[in-house]
Amino acid sequence: MAILEVDSITNSFGSVTAVDDVSLSVEAGELFCLLGPSGCGKSTTLRTIAGFEQPDSGQIRIDGTDVTPTEPNRRDCSMVFQDWALFPNKTVRENVAFGLRMNDVATAQRRQRVDETLSLVEMTDHAEKPPAALSGGQKQRVALARSLAFEPEILLLDEPLSNLDRKLREAMQLEIKSIQRETGMTMVYVTHDQDEAFTLADRIGIINEGHIAQQGPPATVYTDPTNQFVESFLGTTxxxxxxxxxxxxxxxxxxxxxxxxxxxxxxxxxxxxxxxxxxxxxxxxxxxxxxxxxxxxxxxxxxxxxxxxxxxxxxxxxxxxxxxxxxxxxxxxxxxxxxxxxxxxxxxxxxxxxxxxxxxxxxxxxxxxxxxxxxxxx
Known part of the structure; x- marks a missing residue:
């Protein structure tokens, strides 16, 4: 069953069309990657799904409900950004709890949910530390925990590992995949790194100049490309x-x-x-x-x-x-x-x-x- 349906959305900024008639669907429990070069429209597509951008045309449905005009905080999804955006004056625990507190989640339930998500990302031992005392990978785990704490229907991730070195990035890829499998959460993940997409994705949507060039399982888009752009973008040839x-x-x-x-x-x-x-x-x-x-x-x-x-x-x-x-x-x-x-x-x-x-x-x-x-x- 498709939990997310994007139907022919178009986003323009002045004379520039960033997203041009993009359609895709994501199944419940699936990790779907939007992959493409810088400036191709993948992040704009993700921000439109989140509600931070309004499409010029098209429709977005979550669990069958049209959410196109709905504010971001009223959509059943959460977003992990490229920069961690942690509050420097709050502890790890306070950062993870912040959104729950703003949504008036009861104290006991909030504490339980924070403990569960910190355990899930293996950050329990760092709960009382400020962000300045954490490594890049640990900060990303906290940002991930903050989004997971909401238990959203869909988790959106916008190049969350691009600020990490290669070894740590590869370790975090496996961590995210493990969390996705353990929780069964639906994820839409934006990246320009094809190795990252192939490691994580159940399916990949390759974007070029605002268009979806091809969608499918990683092995399919690599071995059976529909056009020369897909062939050239994936690996070397x-x-x-x-x-x-x-x-x-x-x-x-x-x-x-x-x-x-x-x-x-x-x-x-x-x-x-x-x-x-x-x-x-x-x-x-x-x-x-x-x-x-x-x-x-x-x-x-x-x-x-x-x-x-x-x-x-x-x-x-x-x-x-x-x-x-x-x-x-x-x-x-x-x-x-x-x-x-x-x-x-x-x-x-x-x-x-x-x-x-x-x-x-x-x-x-x-x-x-x-x-x-x-x-x-x-």
């Missing part, structure tokens, strides 16, 4: 500019087949080996097609080895760079008129040196194609 040369007929797989075969479009590539894609009406000879191969899907064997027959193409390359990046090694390969990048774990590193000749290819399913407008070719 090798984009290869190709040109449409001709359309060829492909015979049926068996003599008994009655479909008459299919048609494919041949592509010229900068590494000298042709590729082919299913024929679509919008492609003609001379058009540009972009092929994408993720680094982990580029296959490489040394020049002395025989490339597998299952490869879609086989090209000759030269190792230009070999860069150690923690637990992985990045290889840059000069292949024809382009450069392909591949990565291997340390224990799977290639037995090659800079200047060595290699054979490069990939399996047919490893390549994703996009037309000149960035639309996926299927």
């Amino acid at each position: 090798n984009f290869i500019t190709c040109e449409v040369t001709a359309t060829t007929a492909v015979e049926p797989a068996t003599p008994e087949a009655t479909d008459g075969g299919t048609a494919e479009i041949e592509l010229t590539t900068p590494f000298g080996e042709p590729l082919s894609v299913p024929a679509v009406d919008r492609l003609s000879p001379g058009d540009t097609v972009t092929a994408s191969i993720r680094p982990e899907r580029v296959s490489v064997v040394t020049a002395s080895s025989e490339p597998p027959a299952s490869w879609l193409f086989t090209a000759t390359g030269t190792v230009e760079q070999r860069l150690h990046r923690g637990s992985r090694i990045r290889y840059e390969l000069a292949v024809g008129e382009t450069t392909l990048v591949t990565e291997r774990r340390i224990d799977e590193r290639l037995g090659v040196d800079i200047g060595d000749s290699v054979a490069v290819g990939c399996q047919p399913e490893a390549i994703t194609y996009f037309d000149a407008a960035g639309r996926r070719i299927r």
